[in-house]
Amino acid sequence: MRGKLLHFFNYFFGKGDVEEFRYFSLAHLIPILILGVILFLIIKYRDQLAKSPREEKNRIIISVIMIVAEMSYFWRLLHPDLDANVYDHLPITICGIANVICAFMLLTKSKKCFDIVYFLVLGTSINAIITPAVLTYCGPTRYRYYQYWTEHMMLFISVFYMMFVHKMRPTWKSYIPSVAVLVSIGLLAVFANWLLGSGYTPDNHYTTANYLFINAVEDGFSIANFLPSNPWLKWLCILGIVSVLYLLPYIPWIIIDNRKKKQSPAKQTAE
Structure with a gap:
């Protein structure tokens, strides 16, 4: 019994050697559907x-x-077969940092935090929903699958909750601190990749630091597959793409504000 239980935990908290997750399969679409219903x-x-x-x-x-989902990713790395190391597992991810900011925003009802995560989540984390490349070897029979979807779904839930329940909204000024945080994360990733370089993990596996997928494309298809291989050119391309993606979540507010401006003169004329 003890052996079977140990085998189950080793399997559940580990990862596979072959592809277990495919884009737009039921395992991909069901979490998106659940998220849509909740929103x-x-x-x-x-x-x-x-x-x-x-x-x-x-x-x-x-x-x-949100905090438990984020922390459990690192608790899971205590599993010996996952080969925890500084090249792959430092907390330098956009969604991970956004998760912490969102949790603080919920606890404090901080408008400053909302300004940051509105664009950070709707502009960049949406890519993690559409192309979850890191789940290639972690299907629905793995803990990582549920941890991943919980963490990323809660990002959108927290932003929508504060936006609709607490009537928070972004402004053009919100764009600046959010971009500043994003650039800071990017520079941190570039520095970490440069500082760590390549080396051997505890399991003697040779690897290269690749935070934010700047140095190389990971297993699984994503927007990174279309970017140039040069790290600096890739970073410039990412900045350009993100600038566009950051604009998209603000378009609904531009439309709303323009409608209000058109309605105001009409009301004054009627009076």
């Missing part, structure tokens, strides 16, 4: 959520789930 419910029942006596507890619960 729809937040929008539909936003007033009830705002007036609920449990509103503060709801925010605390969401933030705790």
